[in-house]
Amino acid sequence: MISKTEESQLNRLENQVDNGGGGAWEYLCLVRKLKVRRSEKVLKHGLSILNDAKQRSALGPEEWTLYEQLALAAMDCHCPDVAKDCIKVLQKKFPESKRVGRLEGMLLEAKGSWAEAEKAYSSLLEDNPLDQVIHKRRVAMAKAQGNVSGAIEWLNKYLEIFMADHDAWRELAEIYVSLQMYKQAAFCYEELILSQPTVPLFHLAYADVLYTLSGLENLQTAKKYYASTIDLTGGRNTRALLGICLCTSAIAQLSKGRNKEDKESPELQSLAATALEKDYKQRASDKLSLLTSALRSLKI
C-alpha cells in the first residue's frame, strides 16, 4: 500500500532505468523499501548489475541483499534456474543461515514441490516458531494449490498470534470477498479500522463490502464510511463520491413506502455529485456526459 507520491517516484525511477539513464541499484532499493511487486523489472535490472563486475563490486556487502532480492524476483517470474544460482551463492557465503533456508523452501514452493516445501518450512519453524514469513508461506502454498479453505484456516491461525499484521487482515478480507463471504470480510475491515482509523483505504473497502451485503442498515452505514473516506482524502476519492450516490439511490429504493422519518437529506448526494462533475469536467471532460447520465439514472 503506497501513496501516490511514492508510486510516481518509483515509476519515474523505473522509467529512467528502463531508458538507460542509470540508477538501477537505487531502483531496487526503492522497490525493497516500498515492498512492491515488480519482479520482471527487478529481475532484468538486478541481473544487469550482477553481470557488470564494476557495479557489483561497488555494492560491497549489499551484494548479498541483491542476490536475495533477485532470487525472490526470479521465483516470481518463473525462472527457477536464476533463483537457484542466487541461492547457491548465498548458501556458500552464509552456510546454516535460516534466512537462506527460507529461500530454499520458497524455491521448492516455486517449483511446485509442495510436500518438500512444507517439510522444509516445518523444520525451520521448529527452531523459529515465530517466523512470520514462513507462517505466511503456508497460507500462500494453500492458496497456490487452490485450497482456499486451507488458506483461510492458516491465515486465521496466523492472525490469532500476529493480530497486528494489517497486510494479513487485508489478505484475509480479500480472500473472503473473492468467495463472496462478505460478512466475514466486513469483520476483517472492522479490525483494520479499529487499529488504524485514519487509513481511508479501509473505510472505503468496508463501505464497498457493506453496500454489497445490502439491507437498509448496511447501506446507511456504508454511506457513513464513504463519507469518512471522503473526509480522510480531502474530498478527492472518486470511488467514495460515487459510493455516496449509489448508497443514496439504493436507500431510497429500499425505503419506498416507509416512514418519512427514514428519509435522508439529499444534501450529501448533491454535494458528491457536484464534486464528481467538477472533477470530470477538469480532468476527464470526454466522460462528463456519461457521468451526468449515470448520476441522473441513480437519482430515481
Next chain:
Amino acid sequence: MVTELKYEISQNAYIKLVLHALKHKTTAVNGVLLGRVNPQKENVVEILDSVPLFHSNLALLPPLEIALIMVEEHYGSEGLGIVGYFHANERFDDAELGILAKNIGDHICRYFPQAALLLLDNRKLEALPKGKDQSPMMQLYIRDASKNWKLVGPDAGSRLLIKEPAANIVLSDYIASEKWQDVVDFDDHLDDIKKDWLNPEFLK
C-alpha cells in the same frame, strides 16, 4: 430445428481482453463484451468491442454497478449492448467457471438472453507462441434450457470464432512487445479518472 447460437468476436475486442489478463498476471480479471445480434443472421451474436473492468476485488458491487451503467450508456448510443462477460481466473491451474462469473452472466441474461461467458484458457495461451492455433484462447459457456451455464464442448471452435483469422498472430506480436502495459481498465479509471477505459488509441 433451432439453429445453434454462434459468437463472432472482433480482433480488437479479443486482444484487449487477453492483454488485460496478461497485464495483471497475479490476479483474476474480468471484462464485458459489447455487441449485438447480427442483423442478417439471427443466430449469430457479434461481439464488436470489449471493456476490461477490474483486476482487484471483482466481487464487490459498487464499482461493478457504476461500470455497467457507464458502459451501457456509452455503447447504447452506438446501438450496441452488453452481450457477455469475460473472466480470467487467478491461478494458472484453475479452469473452472466460478460463481461470480455465473452470477454476472445471469444478470446480463436478463437483458440479453443469448449472453455468453468467456473464460480465459491459460493452457492454450501458454501454448500460443508455439502453435498455429487460430481459435480463440477462451472457453465459451452458454446457458442451457434449465439456466445452467454449460461449457460448449470441443467443437467450440465452430461456435466461437474470431472474425479476423490472423488475430492470434497479432496477439503474439503484442505479447512479445509487452503491449499489455498500455491497457486501461475500469479499476484504473476509478483510481485516476484521466485514464480512459475505452482505450481509444490502444489498437490503432
